[in-house]
Amino acid sequence: MRPAGRADTASLYFTYPQFEAPKGAARAGLARDVAVAIVGAGPVGMVAALTLAQQGIASVLIEAKDSFNDGSRAICIARQSYAILDCLGVVAPFLEKSLGWTTGRSFYRGQQILEFHMPDGPEEKFRPMYNLEQQFIEAYLWQAIEATPLIETRWRSRLEGIEIGDSGARLTVADPEGSYSFHADWVLAADGARSAVRSQLGLRLQGRNFEGRYVIADVQMDHDYPTIRRALFAPACRPGATVLIHRQPDNIWRIDYQLGDDEDPAEAVREEVVRDSVAAVLAEIGHTGPWELEWWSIYSANTLALDDYRKGPVIFIGDSAHIVPIFGVRGLNNGIADAHNIGWKLGHVLTGKAGAALIDSYTPERRGATLDVFANASKSARFMTPPTRGWQILRDAALGLALTHPFAGELANPRQMTPFTYAESPAVLPDDAGFAAGPAPGAAMIEARVGAGFLSDRLARGGFTLVCFDPTLARAVEALPGTPAVACLPWPSAAADRLGAGHGAAYLVRPDLHVGARWQAATAEAVRTALDNLCFREV
Amino acid sequence: MTPHEIEQVYEALAEGIDRAAPEAPELYLARACLLLARALPSAEAALAAIAAAGMTSTAD
Numbered sequence A: 001m002r003p004a005g006r007a008d009t010a011s012l013y014f015t016y017p018q019f020e021a022p023k024g025a026a027r028a029g030l031a032r033d034v035a036v037a038i039v040g041a042g043p044v045g046m047v048a049a050l051t052l053a054q055q056g057i058a059s060v061l062i063e064a065k066d067s068f069n070d071g072s073r074a075i076c077i078a079r080q081s082y083a084i085l086d087c088l089g090v091v092a093p094f095l096e097k098s099l100g101w102t103t104g105r106s107f108y109r110g111q112q113i114l115e116f117h118m119p120d121g122p123e124e125k126f127r128p129m130y131n132l133e134q135q136f137i138e139a140y141l142w143q144a145i146e147a148t149p150l151i152e153t154r155w156r157s158r159l160e161g162i163e164i165g166d167s168g169a170r171l172t173v174a175d176p177e178g179s180y181s182f183h184a185d186w187v188l189a190a191d192g193a194r195s196a197v198r199s200q201l202g203l204r205l206q207g208r209n210f211e212g213r214y215v216i217a218d219v220q221m222d223h224d225y226p227t228i229r230r231a232l233f234a235p236a237c238r239p240g241a242t243v244l245i246h247r248q249p250d251n252i253w254r255i256d257y258q259l260g261d262d263e264d265p266a267e268a269v270r271e272e273v274v275r276d277s278v279a280a281v282l283a284e285i286g287h288t289g290p291w292e293l294e295w296w297s298i299y300s301a302n303t304l305a306l307d308d309y310r311k312g313p314v315i316f317i318g319d320s321a322h323i324v325p326i327f328g329v330r331g332l333n334n335g336i337a338d339a340h341n342i343g344w345k346l347g348h349v350l351t352g353k354a355g356a357a358l359i360d361s362y363t364p365e366r367r368g369a370t371l372d373v374f375a376n377a378s379k380s381a382r383f384m385t386p387p388t389r390g391w392q393i394l395r396d397a398a399l400g401l402a403l404t405h406p407f408a409g410e411l412a413n414p415r416q417m418t419p420f421t422y423a424e425s426p427a428v429l430p431d432d433a434g435f436a437a438g439p440a441p442g443a444a445m446i447e448a449r450v451g452a453g454f455l456s457d458r459l460a461r462g463g464f465t466l467v468c469f470d471p472t473l474a475r476a477v478e479a480l481p482g483t484p485a486v487a488c489l490p491w492p493s494a495a496a497d498r499l500g501a502g503h504g505a506a507y508l509v510r511p512d513l514h515v516g517a518r519w520q521a522a523t524a525e526a527v528r529t530a531l532d533n534l535c536f537r538e539v
Numbered sequence B: 001m002t003p004h005e006i007e008q009v010y011e012a013l014a015e016g017i018d019r020a021a022p023e024a025p026e027l028y029l030a031r032a033c034l035l036l037a038r039a040l041p042s043a044e045a046a047l048a049a050i051a052a053a054g055m056t057s058t059a060d
C-alpha cells in the first residue's frame, strides 16, 4: 500500500518499467510446443529461467503483470543466494547496490541486551547477508534475462488453465489480445503464494499459522546508523510487541512492527495509523529529522508447504510450494535455492547428462530445507510472539536477565541462515569416515581463499567440479571421458585445512555448490562412478 | 553449559509452565528452583543465583 494520491507503483526511489504483451510477428509462435514453461516471473521464476539457460535449455516465462512486483518485500538476501547469483554470472549489480551486513543488535525496553555477529571473515567471498529491495532484485535478474536469447518472456500473460497429459502439460494463457494454449514437456510453477497452477491441480499447502500479525513499512529518511539489524523487544512505543529495523539502499528504512492482540488489522493499515505507529518507532530510536512514507504491507507468520513439490511434469518452486515466516528471512532465499536446484537437475536431464530419476531428488532436498526453516522459524516466532503463558514468562525472564547476563541475551540470537544439508538425499553419496573437518556430502561447499581469489571462483559454472590437491589425480580424472571439471588446489594450503583434506583427498561438488561425495584417497574411477550415480546415469 | 543446552532448559521450563496450568506458574517455578538448588554443590551458589535474579527485576 502507498500513501493516498500515489499510484501503486509510484515509488520514491524506483521507476517501474512497463512491459508489453507479445505483439505482431511474435504472436505466431505462441501456441508452439515448448520443452519448459515457467509460470511467474517473480524472482524465483527468473532464477529458474537463468539456471536453465546456463544449462543450454530454452524456456518460456509467462507473467500476468506488466511490471515487477510492487514494494520492497523480501529485502534480506543471504550469502548462499549471492553464491548462486555469482554462479549464474549475474551478481555484479547486486554487489554494487546492496548493503552487506554481519551484525544485529537486540534491545529490551530501550537497553541493548545483545550484539551478534554472523560468521564472516577474509576467507568468505560474500557477507552473511545483504539488504536490497526486491524491485532491484527483480530488475537485475531481468537485465540478465533480456540479454539471454534462450528465454522468451511473455508479459501480461496470465495462466488460466493447466491440464496434465501423458507427456507433459497443456497450458491455457490469456493476454490482452486473446487466449491460446500450448504444450510444455515440463512446467515450473513459480506463480507465488496464491499459485494458480497449484489450485488448478487441486493441491493444497499444509501446515499452520502462528499468532501475531506484523506491519512492514518503508520510510525514506536521512538517518545515521550503520547497516545493523535492530530488534526492539518491548520498546516504549509498543510495550507488548517486537519491532525490527533494517537499513536498505537509497535511504530507505524498513520498520517492521508487531500488532497487539487487540489491534484490528484493517485499522492498523490505515495510512494515518501507520504514520502514527512509524513516528512512535522513529521517536524511540532518536530520529528527529523529516521522513517520508514509501510503502507498507501487513503479514502473518505461516509455515505452509506442499507435501510433494512435484506433480508429474509440474514442479513447484518458491512461494507456490511453501510459505515461511519472514523473520527467518528465508522466503526468497529458500525460493532462489529451489529454482537453482531444479534448474541444474532438469537441465542435466534434458541435455542427456543425467537420468530422469535425478528429478526425484528435488522434493526431498528442497522440502527438507523448508521443514528446517519451519523448525527455526517456530523458534524465532516463539521468541518474537510468545504463543502461551509459559513461553511469555520465559521470554520476558530471559530478556530481563539479559540486561545484566549476556548468556540470556543469546536466547534472542536468531542464528539465521546456514544453508541446509541434504543429508537424506538420493542425489548425495555416503561420507568417507576419514574426514575430521570440512563439509560432508549434502552440505554446501565452504568458501576458502585460493591464490588471489576464492575457491568458488574455481568451480565450474553449471556443472560438477572435482576439487582435489594431487596433480596426478587431476590428470587422471581429466583423461577419462564423462568426468567433471577439475580444480586442483595447492597442498598444503589453508583451503586444504578447512576441507580436512589430505594430499590424495577430493570433493565432488554439484552444480548447486553442494557436496555430492568426498574421499580421502580418491581415484579417477571412483570419481567417475560417483558422478554416474549422482546423475542417475544408466551405464 | 552450551548456549544450546541453555536453550533446552529454557524450552523445558516454558513447556513445564504450560503443562502445569491451570496451576499458577510461580508454584511450578518455585518447585523447579528448589529442585535445581538441591542439585547445586552448596547453598551459597543457590543464594547467589537467587540474589542475582532479584537484581534484574523488570517491574516498571
Ligand SMILES: Cc1cc2nc3c(=O)[nH]c(=O)nc-3n(C[C@H](O)[C@H](O)[C@H](O)COP(=O)(O)OP(=O)(O)OC[C@H]3O[C@@H](n4cnc5c(N)ncnc54)[C@H](O)[C@@H]3O)c2cc1C
Residues within 6 Å of the ligand: A039, A040, A041, A042, A043, A044, A045, A062, A063, A064, A065, A069, A071, A072, A073, A074, A075, A076, A134, A157, A158, A159, A160, A190, A191, A192, A193, A194, A195, A196, A197, A216, A297, A298, A299, A317, A318, A319, A320, A326, A329, A330, A331, A332, A335
Ligand atoms: C506484500 C508482501 C510483502 C513481503 N515482505 C517480505 C519481507 O519483508 N521479507 C521476506 O523475506 N519476504 C517477504 N515477502 C515474500 C517474498 O516477496 C516472496 O517470498 C518472494 O517474492 C517469492 O518469490 P516467488 O517468485 O516465489 O513469488 P512472487 O514474487 O510472488 O512471484 C510470483 C509471480 O507469479 C505471477 N503470477 C501469479 N499468478 C500468475 C498466473 N496465473 N499467470 C502468470 N503469472 C502469475 C505474479 O504476478 C508474480 O510476478 C513479501 C511478500 C509480499 C506479497
